[in-house]
Amino acid sequence: MATNAPLIMRIMALSINTAKRAGVIIRDVLKQGDLGIVDKGKNDPQTEADRSAQRCIIASLTKKFPSIKIIGEEGGSDLNVCDDWLVGEQDEAFLKQICPAAWQDAKPEDFVIWVDPLDGTAEYTQGYVEHVTVLIGIAIKNSAVGGIIHQPFYKQSSGELGRTIWGLKGLGTGGFTPVKPPAGEFIITTTRSHSNALHQKAVDVFNASKVLKVGGAGFKVLQLLEGKAHAYVFATPGCKKWDTCAPEAVLEANGGTLTNINGEHYEYHADVEHVNSRGVLASVGNNHKELVEKIPLEVRQAVGAM
Numbered sequence: 597m598a599t600n601a602p603l604i605m606r607i608m609a610l611s612i613n614t615a616k617r618a619g620v621i622i623r624d625v626l627k628q629g630d631l632g633i634v635d636k637g638k639n640d641p642q643t644e645a646d647r648s649a650q651r652c653i654i655a656s657l658t659k660k661f662p663s664i665k666i667i668g669e670e671g672g673s674d675l676n677v678c679d680d681w682l683v684g685e686q687d688e689a690f691l692k693q694i695c696p697a698a699w700q701d702a703k704p705e706d707f708v709i710w711v712d713p714l715d716g717t718a719e720y721t722q723g724y725v726e727h728v729t730v731l732i733g734i735a736i737k738n739s740a741v742g743g744i745i746h747q748p749f750y751k752q753s754s755g756e757l758g759r760t761i762w763g764l765k766g767l768g769t770g771g772f773t774p775v776k777p778p779a780g781e782f783i784i785t786t787t788r789s790h791s792n793a794l795h796q797k798a799v800d801v802f803n804a805s806k807v808l809k810v811g812g813a814g815f816k817v818l819q820l821l822e823g824k825a826h827a828y829v830f831a832t833p834g835c836k837k838w839d840t841c842a843p844e845a846v847l848e849a850n851g852g853t854l855t856n857i858n859g860e861h862y863e864y865h866a867d868v869e870h871v872n873s874r875g876v877l878a879s880v881g882n883n884h885k886e887l888v889e890k891i892p893l894e895v896r897q898a899v900g901a902m
């Protein structure tokens with residue numbers, strides 16, 4: 597069964613276990629205490645956990661799927677990793693599911709895998725570890741189709757640390773229970789570390805009943821999926837394709853929508869520009885278009901020109 601399953605199913609099943617292994621690395625680096633922080637730019641830190649988790653993920657996926665294009669946030673990594681970091685086992689429970697017909701015949705050259713080994717690095721270095729996620733996004737022919745969002749520091753009721761959420765368009769989601777956000781309120785989730793005056797203007801026009809400021813694209817989309825917020829607004833460039841590919845796929849597999857602030861989907865082919873230059877707008881209801889129209893034209897024009 598496992599080796600005969602369609603490629604997308606095998607990639608998803610290996611990515612689930614690889615994201616979990618990366619989560620262990622992220623917890624271990626924090627435990628050991630020396631984060632090895634390097635500044636890549638303004639408000640853009642990288643730690644030993646980002647570097648090591650990326651090596652683990654890319655080495656494992658490359659070994660099993662050598663002809664598939666993989667793009668990771670931390671650039672070209674040394675893939676000569678210890679055996680302990682090489683994940684070869686696929687998640688068997690995931691493989692038992694039926695592959696949606698649309699993806700059954702996808703070939704290696706149709707795929708791009710977008711890897712954010714640690715989303716929410718600023719929050720990781722500041723102790724907001726529950727905002728941290730590992731993101732593995734799977735694009736087929738330009739579109740975000742499948743995604744894994746692993747939360748290394750999520751405390752399960754059993755006491756176990758970490759949980760792994762997946763989504764595949766046409767199949768659905770797993771690893772959590774989707775909840776609808778409360779009716780009669782409008783709660784926005786947004787950045788806590790990359791705001792500016794223009795972005796704030798876009799948030800303000802919604803006149804939200806509550807604005808949650810949290811780190812990471814993965815964590816914000818989880819808040820939408822678990823009914824903590826109605827919309828995710830990020831009206832500034834800065835996040836990249838590896839930040840949105842997995843969250844977009846998981847959210848949309850559950851009926852939500854993730855686009856730029858003009859309501860257009862991003863493209864995820866191998867040659868696309870990495871920056872999401874027109875920000876992010878994500879929602880769970882069926883009023884995405886209305887939300888887009890609320891963002892003032894001057895904000896949309898200014899974000900597009902940044």
Ligand SMILES: Nc1ncnc2c1ncn2[C@@H]1O[C@H](COP(=O)(O)O)[C@@H](O)[C@H]1OP(=O)(O)O
Nearest residue numbers: 640714715716717787790811812813834835839
């Ligand atoms: N200006 C920026 N420079 C670099 N990364 C950014 C920037 N803005 C957002 N990001 C990435 O998008 C994620 C979501 O942004 P925010 O938390 O501000 O809403 C951040 O955790 C960060 O990912 P990462 O932590 O993987 O570098």
Ligand SMILES: [Mg+2]
Nearest residue numbers: 640641669717
């Ligand atoms: Mg980063």
Ligand SMILES: [Mg+2]
Nearest residue numbers: 712715716839
């Ligand atoms: Mg990120």
Ligand SMILES: [Mg+2]
Nearest residue numbers: 669712714715
């Ligand atoms: Mg990252």
